[in-house]
Every structure is written in C-alpha cells, then in structure tokens.
Amino acid sequence: xxxxxxxxxxxxxxxxxxxxxxxxxxxxxxxxxxxxxxxxxxxxxxxxxxxxxxxxxxxxxxxxxxxxxxxxx
Numbered sequence: 001x002x003x004x005x006x007x008x009x010x011x012x013x014x015x016x017x018x019x020x021x022x023x024x025x026x027x028x029x030x031x032x033x034x035x036x037x038x039x040x041x042x043x044x045x046x047x048x049x050x051x052x053x054x055x056x057x058x059x060x061x062x063x064x065x066x067x068x069x070x071x072x073x
Contacts, residue, residue, distance in 0.1 A: 003040055004044055022044060
C-alpha cells in the first residue's frame with residue numbers, strides 16, 4: 001500500500017502509535033500541508049480510527065462525553 005500499512009495488519013500497539021502520531025501532526029497538516037497531503041492525512045486517520053472502533057466495539061465511554069453528561073454540566 002502506497003500510503004501506509006493496511007490498519008487491519010497492524011498490531012494493537014502499532015495501531016495506537018500510528019493514531020497518536022497522526023493526532024500529533026494534525027494541526028501542522030491543517031495549517032501547512034498541501035491540499036492533497038491534508039486529504040491523505042484525513043483519509044489515513046479515518047481508516048485507523050475505523051479499525052480501532054472495529055477492534056473495540058465495547059470500548060469504555062466516559063459518561064461526561066454523552067449528551068446526558070453534557071446536560072448535567
């Protein structure tokens with residue numbers, strides 16, 4: 001694959017490392033990358049996040065991040 005390893009093939013540790021790196025570089029990509037590079041950054045992030053969610057359908061959700069939690073604040 002020309003734009004990184006298929007997320008399905010990554011170990012859990014590698015998947016989290018890749019996501020972390022993309023989150024660290026997001027603002028720089030938004031502010032300074034060419035449109036094509038920013039679009040690829042967005043696509044790659046989406047693919048990695050989708051794989052994370054596929055692996056963790058029952059992930060812990062912070063109650064404060066739910067609508068009811070926001071209303072309580």
